[in-house]
Amino acid sequence: MFTNMLVVSEIVQEAHEKIGLEIDSSPHKMRIISSKKQEISFYNNKEKSVYHLISGEIELRSTNSNLIVLNVYAPAIIGLSSIFTSNDLFYINTVTDVELVSIPMSELVKTANEKNLWMYISTIMSHYLDVCYLRDSILYQDSVYNVIKNHLEILWRFKRDKLDEISVFDFILNRTPVSRSSLNKVLKDLVSGGYIKMNRGKLVEMNKLPSGY
Template sequence: MPQLNKPLIEFDILNQYLHTHGTPFVVAEGENILPADKQTNQYTIVILQGCASLSRAQNDVLLGFAQAPCVIGLAAGVMSNQIDYQVATETQCSGYYLPAAQALSLLEKYTLWREAFYWMTWQHRILEMRDTQLVGSNSYNQIRASLLTMAKWDESLRLRVGVMNYIQRRTRISRSVIAEVLAALRQGEYIRMHKGKLLSINRLPLDY
């Protein structure tokens, strides 16, 4: 399996056994996937269509985007998590959710540990890459890494998400600093933007 490629074969196998036990959902853009009376850290969520954002409920720090197909919270039933997360739709999303404890029982019943391991390893590598980009880096390098991340998105997602908002929620760098760096990069024709959205990156200097 190539590094950082989403393990789609393993996802299909997991979905085959989980979907008959899930509560289906179709949620419009800009809404939370789970009902207000349910905590994300107690559920496994499977997104079959659409794109959602994952953020910490406490401080709204953006961890990333989950584009279908995707499983969130597959390991939530293994160990209690004191940090709650919010999964909100960036586009209309459909899929299903089920209690994390039930998902864990299904992994055990149908011997799905290999598939779960592949999926969780992929998620770990994505978060590891995020930490490499942000932890211990100065403001410019965090902004640069965020722009490079956006450049890899599907065009449809890139044209929906504002550059300023994404970088600020992801890094917590002040909006004034982000605006200054973006203006300099646009002036130097390193990036192209339109109405706050990223169109393309020509190249990004290593230092600011």
């Protein structure tokens, strides 16, 4: 289910491309080239901005908890969730070297009114809403074990080269309020039970996980 939700439909792709072209062609645009592990705010000179992620991967992190809410891969539009509010809920953390173009949110609203772009904006926001709803359904479980189990199953769907780069501890602790001690205990028990194999903190093998713990 999680994998299917992250598949971007042609309609959503078209919406990202259309809004991306408008951002890239704006006379108010600002181009940003950033290395990995850098924080980028949605505010520029106290004015909220919207971004077109042209290349690379970023994390949207909560300003309150610093937990990762969502990983976003180029090409994508970022920042529409607060288009009509002053809430400062997220910030960008770069996972790789990235290239972005930003414009003031007010300019995007003006352009959307002039060129009737609201269907494209609504399509993008609807997709992000679906993904965040799924994330919450995975995160808010009746036990710590189920939260860990769900995230292990998500992680195991990654390609091998990506798995070799990701620490299981970092992946889960950066996305959930699970404590390190609880995570360590569950992982040790899963290794002892033959359900998973780990090497230097990386997940190298996983069988079907038990439904309960």
